[in-house]
Amino acid sequence: MVKEPLPGRVKTRLGRDLGMTAAAWWFRHQTRALIRRVQDPRWQVVLAVAPDRAGLSSRVWPAHLPRWPQGRGDLGDRMGRMLRGAPAGPVCVIGADIPGVTSARVAEAFRALGSHDAVFGPAPDGGYWLIGLKRARPVPPRLFENVRWSTEHALADTVATLPDHRIAKVATLRDVDAIDDLPMTKRGARATS
Numbered sequence: 001m002v003k004e005p006l007p008g009r010v011k012t013r014l015g016r017d018l019g020m021t022a023a024a025w026w027f028r029h030q031t032r033a034l035i036r037r038v039q040d041p042r043w044q045v046v047l048a049v050a051p052d053r054a055g056l057s058s059r060v061w062p063a064h065l066p067r068w069p070q071g072r073g074d075l076g077d078r079m080g081r082m083l084r085g086a087p088a089g090p091v092c093v094i095g096a097d098i099p100g101v102t103s104a105r106v107a108e109a110f111r112a113l114g115s116h117d118a119v120f121g122p123a124p125d126g127g128y129w130l131i132g133l134k135r136a137r138p139v140p141p142r143l144f145e146n147v148r149w150s151t152e153h154a155l156a157d158t159v160a161t162l163p164d165h166r167i168a169k170v171a172t173l174r175d176v177d178a179i180d181d182l183p184m185t186k187r188g189a190r191a192t193s
Contacts, residue, residue, distance in 0.1 A: 001094070001095055002049055003050045005031065008020045009024075011027050011097065011176070013177050014178055016178075026176075030099060030176070035047075035065070037103060038102070038103050042107065046066045046068055047068070048078070050070040053069075075147075075149050079131065090110055090133065092109050092110065092130055092131070095130075098123075098174070099174075100173040101129065109121060113168075115168075116167060116168035118131070118134070118167050118168070119170060120155060120167065121169070126156070127150070127155055127175070129173045130170070145161055
């Protein structure tokens, strides 16, 4: 799930520390690097883009990758649309602001779906960087209902919308919301992931 990297529209909390242009620049380069890292012949990469019209025609991302508009609604509405609209079989949705995502991490999630109905890649802040569903049955209609997004409850709230699903968790990875989340801070100290 990617957003057009425009200053003031992406990574605004990071932008308060770095400046909106620098935050958008970071996100643009992070997204490009992420796309290179996750392309793998074992799965198809599809970009879920926002805003819809600008994202579909953006020259920021590789032209060869299919793009789907995220559409309206909160994060749960948009992720649910992607999970329901994907071709048959297992599907994983990842965020674009996680430097630690690699094809090996995505492969780990797909392997977990071999013996589980759902998989999550937790984030240290209580959210998650990945959700995957086996989709051997329809995507639950109440998936993402009443999730408190951007809080420490996001993962627990989402898991609660899947009460009869076997859930797996894979590696915990840090997303970048503020300057202290960057792999290298201004002070030169490594951030943990």
